[in-house]
Amino acid sequence: MRTELCDRFGIQYPIFVFTPSEKVAAAVTRAGGLGVLGCVRFNEADELENVLQWMDENTEGKPYGVDIVMPAKIPTEGTSVDINKLIPQSHRDFVDKTLADLGVPPLPEDEERSEGVLGWLHSVARSHVEVVLKHPIKLIANALGSPPKDVIDQAHEAGVPVAALAGSAKHALRHAENGVDIVVAQGHEAGGHTGEIGSMVLWPEIVDALGGKAPVLAAGGIGTGRQVAAALALGAQGVWMGSAFLTSAEYDLGVRRESGVSVIQEAMLTATSADTVRRRIYTGKPARLLKTKWTDAWDAPDAPEPLPMPLQNILVSEAHQRMNESDNPATVSMPVGQIVGRMNEIRPVADIIAELVTGFEEASKRLDGIRES
């Protein structure tokens, strides 16, 4: 399974995997794909530096990338103390009451409180860029559209291509005009921030709109080799995955049972494809999340309207921390795509990648049979 992107990136398969776990990112890279480490959880440059050093030591010299989060426009800049003043008390009260109703325990006294997505502020994201460019990264992706022009230029000067997510042909074209090298066409099915247009319609639309100006990675709904075949049949040059690796054996974030499976993984293993919702409650922009008692609470008639980005994530940041450190799978907070319905067992990263390749091969041979009979 080779496309032009394999030669360009020096990878065996055109499989790009976004993950917040360096263990998963490194395993993807070692298995022949391109692991892309999400940096948003590192508010401190030192933390990120340490993890990238670990990546360098555990990827056998094979290529990997990073994902930073930089909104094209950010309304507020400053410390979390300033921004906190913009959050209404009634929203804070709703969060507190909901957590109490759901029986979510408080954090231990001495634990550091998450301040939310400071990593989305340009100042923090720019410090991420400074750090990552000192490492042999092969891709900088931005999960929120085109990065600012100076960041694209800085990456290009370092010889690093830039990828950006798009949920419409218009956004994809704007990315290409801004100098973005690779467009991730993210369909409605995807976890995290998503638009309205389904992958089946969106992927070929973006491929055709770009007309070769930039290669397209297909995202949203991919978990098996058959879906990789569909993506490539629709004109994508590769796939961009995320959710399907959250139940990989290497994924080690979150509170774990004695079995080694985390509480969040438990929640995902039992969810069906109908158990996600697309809501503004995670960040202020529509994002697909695992449906839980927490998302249900925000759907209730008495729930407030979510705040705009970045306020909403700052509002719920400690709540996410509390829920995800508790041992109740019914109240976790987790972005995940509709492919969660197929995430029914814990598998090593290498096994997931192997199925993507063999499943692709089988599907394309089945099409040969249909074509030639």
Added chain:
Amino acid sequence: MRTELCDRFGIQYPIFVFTPSEKVAAAVTRAGGLGVLGCVRFNEADELENVLQWMDENTEGKPYGVDIVMPAKIPTEGTSVDINKLIPQSHRDFVDKTLADLGVPPLPEDEERSEGVLGWLHSVARSHVEVVLKHPIKLIANALGSPPKDVIDQAHEAGVPVAALAGSAKHALRHAENGVDIVVAQGHEAGGHTGEIGSMVLWPEIVDALGGKAPVLAAGGIGTGRQVAAALALGAQGVWMGSAFLTSAEYDLGVRRESGVSVIQEAMLTATSADTVRRRIYTGKPARLLKTKWTDAWDAPDAPEPLPMPLQNILVSEAHQRMNESDNPATVSMPVGQIVGRMNEIRPVADIIAELVTGFEEASKRLDGIRES
């Protein structure tokens, strides 16, 4: 492009096309697919009988099917006079005011008023079944899930297989248990009634859940041969299309310009994939519609909640008639899928089918290149 369904139905390509137009249905059948005529617009058995006689005369002895609409459970039965009493006056007032605000002209005095979806009542749908079984139809489809058991039995006694739409694996399995022969897996992208799960995730999920108990037709987002290739790669045995043929040259319903293009077609030719909404305002159940000033009005803060099925369609039926007989493309009422973004020219049915076949072949050959390099 042959699958097992081609032999079973005696068709050249596994392309099933639902359409309310007998001209389109017959053209699809003549071009090697299976045209499926929607019967819901025929409230009188005589009308349907006449159209089926026309179909028999214009399909060169090739197979065609019909689609009837029978909700599995119907809360009310009776004449439209009885049912009308269940519609609140405030809803009627909202419809009247909206039509006035949008400048939609009244119907001519002498024109028959549409009574809405009486065709969905079991009594009417059963009379449709009586009529269609006197013709050489090869498929009875039900756009609203499994038909009642006695209708399935009646079709089987006549040697006619039954197809039903499903938006989840659970519904698909129920259809198979009820004796349905073919499952149409309809993804979120589709026009008309749709569920939440995108085609990329839903199609293989339903294929796997059925495990061969019934073949699957993929629906929702298909307009090109590449999308047919994706559907077959994902395990479907064929495709079920609708929207893409609404801008075929043969489609002759609705008010037409001197050019021969209808007002509704004009609206679809200029719409992008983002110009649809999924709302309960058409029938009472979520259905994807062309986004227009009419759908915007129902999204306004002062709009009432849509009524349950079948009341909502009876409420808006005359409004639909008025809007679709006017000459303003901004106020038509039309179910259509996200593929509308690719419906940018009027083409003969035979040309659309020809592209589906060659586009499929090209896509599957591209996959061969990716597999073998």
